[in-house]
Amino acid sequence: MTAPFHLAAFMNAGPMGTVGWRHPEARPDFLDAAYYLETARLLEDARFDLLFIPDSLAVPRSLQGSFEPAVRFGAGTPRLEPLTVLALLAGATSRIGLVATTSTGYAAPYAVARTYATLDHLSGGRAGWNVVTSFQDAEAQNFGFPALPPREERYARAEEFLEAATQLWDSWSDDALVLDKESGQLGRPEEVRAVDYRGEHVATQGPLGVPRPPQGYPVIVQAGASPQGRDVAARWADVIFCSHESIESAIEFYADVKRRALEHGRDPEAVRILPAVSPVVGTDRADAQARHRAFEQLVDPVAGLSRLAYHINTDLTRYDLDGPLPELDVSGVQGHYREVLEHARRENLTVRELGQWYGARTEGYLVGSGSDIADGMEEWVDRGAADGFMIVAAHVPGSFAEFVEHVVPELRRRGRLREEYRGTTLRENLGLARPARDEWRNRARGRGAAESPS
Template identity: 70%
Template sequence: MSKKQMHLAAFMNAGPQGTVGWRHPDAGDGFLTAAHYTHIAKVLEDACFDMAFVPDALAVPRSLGDSFDPAIRYGSGSPRLDPMTVLSVMSAVTTHLGVAGTMSTGYNEPYNVARQFGTLDHLSGGRAGWNIVTSFQDAEAQNFNQEKLPGREERYARAEEHLEVTTRLWDSWGDDTLVRDKESGVFGRPETVEAIDHKGEYFQVQGPLGVPRTPQGYPVLIQAGASPSGRDFASRWADVVFCSHESLESGIAFYADMKKRAAEHGRDPEQLLILPAATTVVGKDVRDAMAKHESFFELVDPMAGLSRLAYHVNVDLTQYDLDGPLPSLEVVGVEGHYREVVEFAEREKLSVREIGRWYGARTEGNMIGSASDIADTMEQWMAAGAADGFMIQASHVPAAFEDFANEVVPELQRRGIFRTAYEGTTLRENLGLNRPERGEWRNRAASALTAKAAAKDGE
């Protein structure tokens, strides 16, 4: 019986890595150059990674003390280059590596999103992925004519309509539209192209899209919602869910919940992949790896870590006693990060200041050790039903990705749980995901309407 195959994605900023990754002695300083990203892309493709994943934000964080001073002073969350340009550079020097980027449904129009990712999917030969976010910082809202971010429910309502419009635009051309018959002079079949004529609460879009249907049908859809609204949205629309857990137990519970939700929406749960974050520190043995981690930990100023945490939860943490415990926060930006912090802080009895130090150098998934130790933990998570693979987060780049590629990947391959060569040509094929038929948007949108009606009946 063949073993379940692991999927690997690489989480990398289009800018400094992590909170203080730029301070690491082995960190490269070329994040403002194309060569930096092309090198990482080649490292990842040589190691047979499924994809590179670039997060994004549309503001310089100013959640800590209502100032962007910490973000600039410590490099915690800024600068960030445009992911689409970075991904285009990376796709140009690779032939199999998927390239996925973040774009907000809150501050981008469906037509622009459909056009940009449709173009990237064509130019990369079917390797594009869109990480769908609804934005979580007031600073982003303030760059787009708003004083505050809309509430979570409104943000997800807009995202639902955004996804319906975006996928309809991708479907506005048929797979067989292009003829390009030079002899007859027929370029395409207009009868296979349709306007969408959408008029909704948030968007009015005529269509059709100016880009033909893409190699993947839809670029791979990625989401990281951890709140009830986010989980429901992701289980309906996403192909890949990126998550963060402080314990194996919470990972198992999340995995089971997401697969159950997908089935309730009429989807095959196997077509929804769960990739928990894993910050790996590779050493000759556990002692060597821990020494590496502790030296990195010493580089973290507590305020740098708190700046990063305040950015994630969208709460000014300076309003609390930094030497006291973290109070309960009712409304936060990224709920998954907040739950992770609460779980760890309560267990370790950390003050807010100590949380900042820990958060700035946290290693998600507890993957510190030799290549064999890390492979053991990954196998444990897979076998326990907590993961379909992992989102590898490097503490510093490119060296930490190189360590993983050179040490851990061969160990996973030796165990027969990770590929030695790419199986397909598109990102969907390599992830084992079906190509959506034209009109698949109807199933997802109908599921959203059913869920909305059920919620209204239950009021």
């Protein structure tokens, strides 16, 4: 029998996309706790591995140097703080993994390690950290910097940040706590150590003020598509979230990252690659296509360009809107730009038409009945493009509910989705081993990483 694959859910702590909030079935109460609680329970009942909440540290100003289009259309704003949302969900769920984005650009390793260790303890081992380096000038400016640092500098800081955070998680051994009321001994000092990490970009003394997390390390998620991003992901990530415009580009990415993981001394099977897909489910293919066309009609081309400008940190309105997309050196998400360029050239789209398409983009283009979508997902896995999928909802909660009702039973019937959770932690449900203490040394191998003296 073929092995089951993994399902993750992508959900903003705010409105979905630039038009998802306009869908007739979209709930408007994204500022209320019930919106997240009910969606998380729906996904857990369907046995999703994890719920992933991205983040943005600015109201984007990527279009025409103004935040007006972002506010008008909902491109990247508003966004609630995701770890607060996940803390709420931790108490209302028991198995689904809880993953949030935190940037290495504007935080300190000690604070991030402490927060995710806390969430891992309070959720019973279900925390995950999506490691990003940020991609907007507006984010840098919110933290007192004039612009986004160069990509090489951002990734160098991210590597040091990961080295420091993992050493902090390892600063307590698994059996450091004693809690012997009779003797009065809470912990074993000899099982707790300083970190004294000194890098070029970050430093921390340690030890962490939180005992070692239940998972050893919270699950590390990464989404870099540039050469630097792929290398960081292959070295550190347990789960890689990616996005592709074609199965061919997905197969290339999958093979490349697995090869890089092997070159870094890791088991490629211990790295889960989950491409984003935005299924549009209908009673049959014609019905689903009609639903998608109706969704596309909600898109203002400028709204789509506002969303794209937010993702690639480049204002495309500086170019001829009725001309082709030029070749650009973008400072934002390179993966998104390469996918957009691939699609624009294949379909011969103008910049304006590209905005219309991007505003209602269905990543993976899985449009059809539950059986059609299951066929497409099986093809991606069987051809070596994916270990599972990140389901991106066009609107919440309707897109998730339709997927759960029509696609999940079909995947289970085919033996491609498990009936029950494998364990209680996110690592167990992903089929990933719990890192031993000092596993960070293996992941940092070859970088001349700074080490604690112990």
